Amino acid sequence: MGGAEILVRARGLTKRFGDFHAVVGIDFSISRGEAFGFLGPNGAGKSSTMRMIGCVSPPTSGELTILGLNPVTDGPAIRARLGVVPQENTLDLELTVRENLLVYGRYFGLPRAVIRERSAMLLDFVQLSDRAGDQVEPLSGGMKRRLVIARSLINEPDILLLDEPTTGLDPQARHIVWDRLFRLKQRGVTLILTTHYMDEAEQLCDRLVVMDGGRIAAEGSPRALIQRYSTPEVLELRFDPGDHEQAAEKLRGLPAERLEVLADRVLIYITNGDEALAAVRGLGLEPLTSLVRRSTLEDVFLQLTGRHLDD
Amino acid sequence: MSSGPATLRMPLPGLLGRALAGGRGHGRGGLPLVERNARAYRHLWILLVAGTLEPLFYLLSVRIGLGALVGPVTGPGGRPVGYTEFVAPALLATSSMNGAVYDSTFSVFHKLKYAKVYDAALATPLGPGDVALGEITWALSRGLLYAVTFLLVLAALGLIHSAWLLVAVPASVLIGFAFAGVGMAATTYMRSWKDFDFVILATLPMFLFSTTFYPLSVYPRGLQIVVECTPLYQAVTLLRGFSLGVVGPAMLGSVAYLAVLGLAGVYVASRRIRRLLLK
Ligand SMILES: Nc1ncnc2c1ncn2[C@@H]1O[C@H](COP(=O)(O)OP(=O)(O)O)[C@@H](O)[C@H]1O
Ligand SMILES: [Mg+2]
Numbered sequence: 001m002g003g004a005e006i007l008v009r010a011r012g013l014t015k016r017f018g019d020f021h022a023v024v025g026i027d028f029s030i031s032r033g034e035a036f037g038f039l040g041p042n043g044a045g046k047s048s049t050m051r052m053i054g055c056v057s058p059p060t061s062g063e064l065t066i067l068g069l070n071p072v073t074d075g076p077a078i079r080a081r082l083g084v085v086p087q088e089n090t091l092d093l094e095l096t097v098r099e100n101l102l103v104y105g106r107y108f109g110l111p112r113a114v115i116r117e118r119s120a121m122l123l124d125f126v127q128l129s130d131r132a133g134d135q136v137e138p139l140s141g142g143m144k145r146r147l148v149i150a151r152s153l154i155n156e157p158d159i160l161l162l163d164e165p166t167t168g169l170d171p172q173a174r175h176i177v178w179d180r181l182f183r184l185k186q187r188g189v190t191l192i193l194t195t196h197y198m199d200e201a202e203q204l205c206d207r208l209v210v211m212d213g214g215r216i217a218a219e220g221s222p223r224a225l226i227q228r229y230s231t232p233e234v235l236e237l238r239f240d241p242g243d244h245e246q247a248a249e250k251l252r253g254l255p256a257e258r259l260e261v262l263a264d265r266v267l268i269y270i271t272n273g274d275e276a277l278a279a280v281r282g283l284g285l286e287p288l289t290s291l292v293r294r295s296t297l298e299d300v301f302l303q304l305t306g307r308h309l310d311d
Numbered sequence: 312m313s314s315g316p317a318t319l320r321m322p323l324p325g326l327l328g329r330a331l332a333g334g335r336g337h338g339r340g341g342l343p344l345v346e347r348n349a350r351a352y353r354h355l356w357i358l359l360v361a362g363t364l365e366p367l368f369y370l371l372s373v374r375i376g377l378g379a380l381v382g383p384v385t386g387p388g389g390r391p392v393g394y395t396e397f398v399a400p401a402l403l404a405t406s407s408m409n410g411a412v413y414d415s416t417f418s419v420f421h422k423l424k425y426a427k428v429y430d431a432a433l434a435t436p437l438g439p440g441d442v443a444l445g446e447i448t449w450a451l452s453r454g455l456l457y458a459v460t461f462l463l464v465l466a467a468l469g470l471i472h473s474a475w476l477l478v479a480v481p482a483s484v485l486i487g488f489a490f491a492g493v494g495m496a497a498t499t500y501m502r503s504w505k506d507f508d509f510v511i512l513a514t515l516p517m518f519l520f521s522t523t524f525y526p527l528s529v530y531p532r533g534l535q536i537v538v539e540c541t542p543l544y545q546a547v548t549l550l551r552g553f554s555l556g557v558v559g560p561a562m563l564g565s566v567a568y569l570a571v572l573g574l575a576g577v578y579v580a581s582r583r584i585r586r587l588l589l590k
Contacts, residue, residue: 017590056433056589076436090431094351103350106343107435155435 004031007159007190008053012062015048015214022048024214025062032158035191039201039297040211041309046194047087049211050163053192054086055079067158080108083157087164087194089148091136097147098123098132105154115154122150126180142173149180160184162193166200178203196309198297210297210304217304222297229303230295231257233273237266237280237287247285254279260302269299341445344432348449362413362453363460366406370464373398385526387548387557396470400479400550401523403461404486407454408514408543411487414450415494416510420501429588439584443577447491454487455480465554473556482553482566486546489569492576493542499583517543542572 008030015023023045030036038046051057052064055075064071066078092100098119105115123129126146131139139147145165152160165181166174181204185191195201201208202222210217210225218225239247241264248261251268256276258269270276273292280287301309352359378395386392422428429442437445458480465471494510501507521543527535538544545565552562 054434058589076438079434080436082434084434086430086434088427090427090434092347092351092428092431093426094354095347099350103343103347104431104435106346107432107437109343109436 004033006030007032007067008192009065010062011064013049013052013059013064014061015045015052015057016060021214023052026209026211026214026216028209028216028219030159030190030192032190033188035185035193035204035206037192037201037205037208038194038211039196039198039205039208039301039309040194041196041301041307043213044196044211045214046211047163048214050087050161050192050194054082054084054161080155081158083152083155083160085145085148085152085160085162085165087167089144091144091147091151093135093137095136096132097128097134097136097139100136100147101151101154104151108155110155118154118156119150122153125153125183126150127176140173142169142176145169145173145177146180149177153184157189159190159192162191164194164196166195166197174200198301198309201297208297210301212301212305212307218300225297225300226295230299231269232271232295233269233276234293234295234299235268235270235273235276235280236289236291236293237268238264238289239266239285239287247287250283250285251280253283258303267299267302269295269303341441341443341448343437344442344445345449345452347428347432348446359453359456362406362410363457365409366402366457366461367464369402369405370395370399370461370468373402374468385528386555387552388559390555390557392555396472396555397526397551398524399461399465399470400554401521401547403458403479403483403554404543404546404550405518405523406457406461407483407486408490408517408546410453410457411450411490412494412510412514414453415446415491416498416501416507419446419495419498420504420507423498423584423587429584433588438581439589440577440581442584443495443581446495447488447573447577447580450491450494451484451487454483454491458483471554473554475553475556475558479550479553482546482549485566485569485573486549488573489542489546489576490572492573492580494576496576496579496583499580499587514543517541521547523547542569545569 006029010026010028012025012027013023014021014025026049038049040046048057052059052071053066055066055071055078058072067081069078071078092103095103101119101122102112102115105118120129123132126149128143128147128150131143136144136147149165162181166177169177178200181191185204191204193204205222207219207221208225209219218229220228248266251259251266254268254276256268256270260267260269268276277290277292298309301307374395378393381394383391383393384397386397432442433439462476462479465476520538521541522538527538530538545568549562549565549569552558
């Protein structure tokens with residue numbers, strides 16, 4: 001093939017809990033050095049998929065190969081080469097910041113001297129060196145998340161799995177995490193992440209799949225997905241709640257590619273937003289606010305599923 | 312990156328290996344988890360001290376108080392023995408039980424349900440069998456500590472009459488293994504802290520009735536059989552035999568009983584952890 005080495009490959013991958021299908025026959029391949037994302041709302045099946053890749057949840061059916069190995073029979077060997085940042089922090093609150101790395105490294109069977117050296121570097125990398133001797137509990141949410149990221153790197157993994165790395169963090173803390181993940185990506189670490197933030201997916205992912213209801217709705221680079229499933233620009237209009245319905249009705253006459261009438265806004269998908277706004281005014285409509293913006297993955301998701309990512 | 316573990320490989324008896332039923336990671340057993348607990352416990356050393364002192368307080372109260380009131384009783388093999396000598400091994404057996412049960416129930420439940428210690432460990436090469444083995448090893452190393460301290464005190468009080476008493480140390484570890492195994496297995500079935508009343512319900516009567524304070528012969532035959540079936544009775548019999556130097560082949564039965572209990576515990580615990588955490 002000549003392409004990059006495939007590290008994770010899934011065919012018809014399925015996860016059932018009792019009668020409930022959390023993941024329904026999905027296919028994907030992830031290459032070495034890639035930053036690959038699963039974008040989808042709550043309940044889409046992202047964590048279920050990540051746990052199967054992390055070899056802590058056996059697939060119900062389908063094929064899954066990780067680093068050329070079978071997760072069911074070679075779980076320990078695969079996990080030895082993975083770094084995992086689970087959705088919920090699983091930090092050890094009975095240990096200090098540094099001890100969290102030491103003990104975790106021991107779980108991998110690493111010699112203490114190696115762990116000590118790596119911990120110092122990793123704490124520096126996530127800007128927690130000055131908290132090394134502290135208890136974990138009083139750390140802020142962003143610091144805890146960074147500590148989990150440092151912990152996940154202790155075994156110098158081939159693949160880093162990040163399940164919603166910045167959910168629940170304030171904007172500043174998110175940016176610090178993004179910056180660290182971006183550096184890892186620059187160093188060629190293979191990242192697999194899930195998110196329900198379209199900006200996170202756009203910033204970090206080379207390629208992603210849009211997941212909904214346990215299925216993959218679309219796949220591609222952020223740019224390709226936007227090109228394929230949305231228009232270059234979007235005109236967002238807000239009307240007085242009283243006029244909302246009536247205005248939306250009138251707008252249907254516009255030569256737009258697509259029109260989404262939301263509870264509080266109308267989205268007009270179009271190539272040129274400014275021209276569209278002029279056309280709206282030409283219809284005799286005067287919106288309270290108007291905004292011309294580029295299409296995002298949020299629009300892609302809306303187009304694919306008719307819903308919002310954070311619903 | 313995978314060159315290290317081989318040198319640390321801990322050979323396990325085949326039976327134990329089978330009890331872990333494929334739940335083992337990279338062959339280092341539960342040692343990393345033992346290390347984790349040792350680090351966490353550094354801040355809780357007071358608990359260790361308290362656990363070590365508990366049987367000693369009992370022992371002193373027996374020696375100073377009860378021992379003076381109660382004359383010699385019938386020991387193993389029908390021989391009369393001083394009351395303190397009679398009770399001491401039972402107190403050691405009881406504290407081995409209590410230490411192992413505490414570590415394998417309350418503390419395991421906390422780590423399983425709230426602290427997510429095992430969720431973190433299972434994302435690494437460790438498997439559910441390593442988790443079960445690690446916790447049980449930790450619990451029985453406490454049993455070892457208690458036993459050694461206790462024997463030192465017995466020696467200081469001049470209560471050691473037989474070199475067989477040294478065998479009481481590994482015997483205490485076996486007792487710790489049995490109770491930690493059962494305790495951990497039971498804990499994986501607990502739904503809330505309320506269920507821990509059952510732990511008290513199981514251990515307290517055993518402490519009172521498993522021939523700790525008087526010989527089995529005081530019971531009618533029917534009750535004797537019930538008492539003989541309890542693990543603490545088997546533990547007491549074993550330690551009493553060794554500490555009084557009355558050793559016979561019947562003690563192999565007690566050893567087998569406790570070993571099977573521990574192995575069954577490891578087996579059930581590692582299967583249950585797989586079911587609970589690796590869904
Ligand atoms: N252990 C479980 N038992 C039963 N249902 C589960 C379990 N884990 C996840 N689910 C269900 O599977 C669906 C997908 O969950 P999840 O993979 O966590 O989604 P996401 O991470 O995308 O939010 C949800 O409806 C969730 O309730
Ligand atoms: Mg999730």
